[in-house]
């Protein structure tokens with residue numbers, strides 16, 4: 233029997249395999265794709281790029297690795313991130329522990345018996361079963377694409393694509409009329425590039441989003457050398473940063489400065505800092521009045537950038553900035569000044585159906601040759617629930633989470649001993665620099681497994697009481713933030729029937745990591761060790 237099965241070989245799974253191997257555990261990972269990379273393997277749509285700067289969105293567990301890798305741009309593109317993670321897999325000789333083209337379909341907990349300790353039986357889509365004492369779900373938080381159930385979807389005569397399942401050979405849109413449904417990050421990144429290529433693009437927008445400029449640029453070799461020289465210091469500062477990035481929090485309220493100064497700050501942050509714009513003042517995510525100043529600033533920018541007033545109005549969000557995931561763009565708003573781009577507001581009049589010729593809204597059929605679904609993901613819990621996970625007494629995760637997900641520290645859930653999640657619900661996951669979060673999670677799980685091994689223990693399981701307390705704490709901090717009041721994929725609102733509740737932990741990386749450390753210092757408080 234193996235010590236560990238790891239599900240997924242994205243950033244989390246790759247690091248988990250490396251870490252657990254180094255500690256002497258026997259590990260086998262399963263990955264549905266034919267290579268490592270996870271989200272960066274599947275998302276190959278035009279313009280796909282990380283919204284965290286490349287020098288931070290990278291592993292820190294090995295100094296030689298971070299010294300030798302050369303990032304070429306401030307925000308790395310999908311192909312470059314994929315090359316990086318491939319390099320990591322090769323450099324640490326991890327591929328031989330990963331079985332590609334294999335999807336885990338089910339996993340069942342088996343109680344300890346006279347013949348075997350507690351373990352998991354894992355079933356894969358090739359019909360095989362595998363046994364391991366522990367199972368680590370590194371299956372990703374934005375890895376289960378959501379394809380809306382629009383009537384007639386399958387009747388469309390042309391090709392259709394989901395941004396999260398993009399063809400590896402790319403798509404040639406030259407001369408085609410293209411529909412793009414969805415204006416989240418994936419739509420906002422891809423629309424400008426599709427518009428450059430296609431004959432015409434019709435964008436179907438339900439909710440406008442805030443987008444701030446990426447201000448992407450090639451990385452100057454001197455700048456990169458300087459970063460590498462200071463990497464240790466930068467990484468240490470990141471661990472103290474709210475979002476696991478090395479930025480000091482803004483100390484001031486947006487309401488404590490003059491209008492002129494506030495405008496100057498927003499202009500500077502708009503031009504330079506991408507996603508961090510929402511941290512230009514300390515209270516933008518906590519005070520509606522403060523937030524309104526930033527929201528109004530960006531609304532003003534949209535009016536400046538988009539020539540047609542009606543189109544600008546449609547593109548202007550009416551909710552507080554940062555409440556839903558902000559987007560980072562390159563030329564998104566000016567794209568609507570092009571003659572070959574049309575915006576269709578489907579909030580007022582929704583899509584009625586898809587017909588062989590295109591997309592029907594009311595009496596109008598928007599005839600197109602191709603449809604791009606930039607419609608997002610069943611986020612955070614989707615990939616966990618896609619596996620038929622059964623804990624003690626055959627309890628399924630779906631039953632356990634029927635009223636909403638519960639996971640102690642986002643790492644483990646009661647009733648599912650010896651099962652860990654990386655970036656589970658209740659961890660900071662998508663609200664922070666994911667790679668740093670992943671390393672912290674995997675390191676914590678690894679220390680825990682060593683603890684269990686060294687003491688000859690059989691199982692570890694989260695306790696119900698602490699799990700509930702953590703969920704209550706998570707709700708409480710979410711309510712203190714303006715994010716807690718918005719319907720978004722953070723709350724599962726994008727998936728019909730998904731139970732509500734704010735899934736990621738809003739309390740910030742340092743507080744979260746401290747909670748995790750306290751648990752260990754107190755003998756794994758909140759866990760049953762048997």
Ligand code: NA7
Pocket residue numbers: 374380381395413414415416417418419436437438439557578583606607608609662721726
């Ligand atoms: P998002 O941010 O969930 O965006 C999905 C978009 O698709 C959003 O505009 C949705 O509108 C729209 N959508 C979803 N379903 C429908 C239907 N049925 N009809 C019309 N429009 C629909 O996903 P992304 O892939 O862009 O980004 C995900 C994250 O990946 C991103 O935040 C980064 O962290 C990386 P809605 O807003 O629901 O009205």
